[in-house]
Amino acid sequence: MSEVTMEKIVSLAKRRGFIYPGSEIYGGLSGFWDYGPLGVELKNNIKNLWWKMFVKERTDIYGVDAAIIMHQKAWEASGHVKGFSDPMVECKKCKRRFRADQAEGPEGTRRVGGKCSECEGSFGEVRQFNMMFKTHVGATEDESSVSYFRPETAGGIFVNFKNIVDSFHPKLPFGIAQIGKAFRNEISPRDFVFRAREFEQMEIEHFVRPDEWKRWFVAWREEIFMFFETIGIARDFIHESEIGDGDRAHYSKRTIDFEFDFPFGRKELCGLAYRTDFDLRAHTETSGVELSVIVDDATGEKIVPHVIEPSFGVDRAILALLTSAYTEDELNGEARTYLKFNPAVAPVKAAVFPLLKNKPELVAKARDVYEKLKTEVSEIAWDDNGNIGKRYRRQDEIGTPVCITVDFQTLEDDTVTIRNRDTGGQERVAISTLDSVVRQ
Numbered sequence: 001m002s003e004v005t006m007e008k009i010v011s012l013a014k015r016r017g018f019i020y021p022g023s024e025i026y027g028g029l030s031g032f033w034d035y036g037p038l039g040v041e042l043k044n045n046i047k048n049l050w051w052k053m054f055v056k057e058r059t060d061i062y063g064v065d066a067a068i069i070m071h072q073k074a075w076e077a078s079g080h081v082k083g084f085s086d087p088m089v090e091c092k093k094c095k096r097r098f099r100a101d102q103a104e105g106p107e108g109t110r111r112v113g114g115k116c117s118e119c120e121g122s123f124g125e126v127r128q129f130n131m132m133f134k135t136h137v138g139a140t141e142d143e144s145s146v147s148y149f150r151p152e153t154a155g156g157i158f159v160n161f162k163n164i165v166d167s168f169h170p171k172l173p174f175g176i177a178q179i180g181k182a183f184r185n186e187i188s189p190r191d192f193v194f195r196a197r198e199f200e201q202m203e204i205e206h207f208v209r210p211d212e213w214k215r216w217f218v219a220w221r222e223e224i225f226m227f228f229e230t231i232g233i234a235r236d237f238i239h240e241s242e243i244g245d246g247d248r249a250h251y252s253k254r255t256i257d258f259e260f261d262f263p264f265g266r267k268e269l270c271g272l273a274y275r276t277d278f279d280l281r282a283h284t285e286t287s288g289v290e291l292s293v294i295v296d297d298a299t300g301e302k303i304v305p306h307v308i309e310p311s312f313g314v315d316r317a318i319l320a321l322l323t324s325a326y327t328e329d330e331l332n333g334e335a336r337t338y339l340k341f342n343p344a345v346a347p348v349k350a351a352v353f354p355l356l357k358n359k360p361e362l363v364a365k366a367r368d369v370y371e372k373l374k375t376e377v378s379e380i381a382w383d384d385n386g387n388i389g390k391r392y393r394r395q396d397e398i399g400t401p402v403c404i405t406v407d408f409q410t411l412e413d414d415t416v417t418i419r420n421r422d423t424g425g426q427e428r429v430a431i432s433t434l435d436s437v438v439r440q
């Protein structure tokens with residue numbers, strides 16, 4: 001098999017309607033990406049599987065969908081106003097800015113030997129650059145109206161801790177989950193959707209007794225592997241990396257990064273952190289609202305729980321899936337490219353074709369099959385464009401697990417051919433059993 005490169009993935013993603021550059025007709029906007037029809041389906045499948053596994057199928061995790069823009073004090077309390085920054089250098093001559101700890105500058109420009117790649121100018125002192133996007137809320141633009149687009153979805157969870165406790169009276173341990181957008185004004189957005197300025201996270205803050213954090217940390221390691229297996233990334237492809245003192249986020253006492261071999265190297269796919277009681281205490285102090293739970297109803301004893309946080313990036317999961325699914329092989333003597341998606345995440349589960357487009361009786365029968373299947377398995381595509389070989393190639397390239405063809409024999413015996421994406425093998429099945437065959 002030939003090498004999977006970023007060029008091949010980015011090109012397929014754009015050509016087939018998964019991911020487009022943001023604001024493309026204006027030349028693009030670095031760090032922003034738009035998901036096309038197939039990208040949205042892929043994304044929704046990942047998010048729905050995550051929500052099902054961690055919220056719907058559990059009784060101890062509560063879902064929220066909090067506002068993206070929060071009170072400025074929330075980000076002061078969480079330490080992000082002061083400490084959510086990356087080291088940055090600026091070229092004294094052309095004023096371009098680069099992330100100080102990276103060999104490459106923005107938009108792939110190179111920074112060689114401490115000189116600016118654009119103009120060979122020298123760099124000034126390393127400064128800290130806060131990555132939060134700032135905005136003003138309301139009609140007045142002064143310090144009091146400053147707010148921020150959330151840099152992590154976790155913030156919206158912590159500020160709702162008391163609401164969940166008051167509404168549902170959960171006993172420890174319990175968690176709060178959220179899926180949503182996060183924003184970081186990355187100095188050097190790069191590697192397609194890997195390091196974007198607008199991206200999506202799926203996060204859980206799991207509140208536990210302080211003396212039980214180690215046990216829950218271990219349990220969540222396993223849950224993370226299980227989630228990736230569910231979407232089609234086997235545990236052998238994920239590598240744990242313990243983050244040392246000094247390299248962890250300001251709130252974490254222990255962090256493991258779960259890494260994946262992307263075409264540009266082994267990099268973080270998701271993270272697991274032990275956030276202690278840092279956030280609940282900080283918000284209590286800044287807001288004046290006590291964030292604790294009663295652990296003994298008889299005595300009314302309260303504690304501030306500690307937090308284990310599994311944090312997943314949706315866009316990085318998509319990039320890992322595209323990387324691991326991308327396959328080039330030869331089928332019936334012809335080169336082909338296909339996405340070997342796990343059917344659970346495939347944007348289209350099956351495509352229905354009439355063998356010939358100019359035979360009204362075949363088209364009518366195929367339409368019947370399509371309409372019926374669509375009511376049972378929703379993500380079904382119709383394709384009558386070009387010859388059958390081209391249709392197979394098109395569906396292979398977007399990762400459709402099976403293609404169903406209505407031919408002349410169908411008109412006689414109500415059977416169709418069903419073709420497997422990975423093997424190219426075909427079998428005949430009765431239309432009456434099609435629904436269960438496709439589901440299987």
Ligand code: GAP
Nearest residue numbers: 152154194195196199269270271311312313316
């Ligand atoms: N609440 C913890 C937190 O936000 P993080 O390691 O900064 O931790 C968690 O981010 C996950 O969010 C990462 O593992 C990654 O999947 C995703 N992520 C972070 N920054 C990103 C970016 N600039 N572009 C795309 N995904 C990003």
